[in-house]
Ligand SMILES: NC(=O)c1ccc[n+]([C@@H]2O[C@H](COP(=O)([O-])OP(=O)(O)OC[C@H]3O[C@@H](n4cnc5c(N)ncnc54)[C@H](O)[C@@H]3O)[C@@H](O)[C@H]2O)c1
Ligand SMILES: *[C@@H]1O[C@H](CO)[C@@H](O)[C@H](O)[C@H]1NC(C)=O
């Protein structure tokens with residue numbers, strides 16, 4: 001028997017019952033619950049409940065009404081989160097998910113589990129991603145490495161909704177196609193990260209009025225985690241002047257800076273008429289910028305009588321030296337996790 005959750009208006013209880021529900025409608029009864037009520041739950045009259053959407057059951061001889069709902073009811077039951085990767089972000093998320101009444105930890109996977117075992121109860125530890133469906137996740141969140149999506153992304157989308165924390169993986173056309181195809185079953189969710197104005201840019205892309213999009217990221221050299229030629233270019237910076245490390249397509253940039261340009265990958269997915277080849281990315285290392293990560297977004301629209309539509313935003317995120325991820329990013333990622341899921345098949349932003 002699957003678990004059930006008991007509901008009060010708009011609020012979720014702990015899972016508590018597996019009694020087979022006897023369907024009936026009983027408006028205007030006071031809801032009395034025969035078990036301790038968690039502190040974050042308020043109990044009010046059942047008349048406030050939308051009864052027809054639930055299975056209701058009356059215990060014989062008692063004026064007690066229990067409202068039962070299947071665990072996977074998207075609006076009401078806690079969303080079960082599977083976390084893939086247990087680095088900085090994974091650890092933060094696992095903690096926050098456990099604290100949050102509307103989220104529930106389904107599993108945590110890490111490439112090596114030795115240290116995870118000190119932190120987490122055994123019931124949460126997934127040792128083999130192939131078997132992650134055994135943990136019944138509603139949403140799988142990748143916070144490990146772009147390589148995970150290539151290998152497991154389509155499988156994740158068979159099991160649950162999938163939030164791709166490292167969307168730079170999608171710069172590979174093969175990975176993008178395989179995930180878009182697999183998202184015919186469940187939803188693929190892309191965290192906006194430091195990207196601003198996703199909805200507006202998507203609307204322009206839908207209409208075909210988005211002509212250009214450029215995302216510029218400016219950080220202290222120690223805040224970049226780069227590969228190949230960009231790595232050596234960044235290492236050689238010794239003067240106090242800012243250096244442009246890269247300017248060109250986001251497609252080429254993603255494999256060179258996989259941990260830094262998730263925001264640009266999100267931009268390339270939102271600006272789908274331009275895509276990874278059309279959206280421009282620019283990385284600037286500025287030795288004077290010791291306390292901020294800056295992201296500039298320049299949107300260009302159609303030209304009317306010599307005048308071009310344009311929007312430019314500048315996002316200033318407080319960040320410490322050597323921090324690849326700005327402090328506001330953790331909270332923003334958590335809110336993406338909360339917003340993700342339940343929107344059906346296709347690609348969604350959160
Ligand atoms: N979209 C966003 O807004 C956003 C924000 C922050 C981080 N991220 C991304 O999330 C991921 C994790 O970030 P973090 O700050 O926690 O990094 P981290 O380095 O602290 O943790 C990464 C974890 O994944 C593991 N890992 C690394 N390579 C792996 C591989 N090939 N296969 C399996 N596991 C691997 C590491 O051992 C570690 O446990 C990174 O890809 C990062 O780019 C995205
Ligand atoms: C997670 O796995 C990585 C190897 O990918 C390892 O270095 C790290 O210590 C592990 N983290 C924990 C908390 O076990």
Ligand SMILES: *[C@@H]1O[C@H](CO)[C@@H](O)[C@H](O)[C@H]1NC(C)=O
Pocket residue numbers: 127128130131
């Ligand atoms: C995962 O499933 C396979 C077969 O489906 C099984 O052989 C393996 O033992 C399982 N692993 C775990 C950790 O349960």
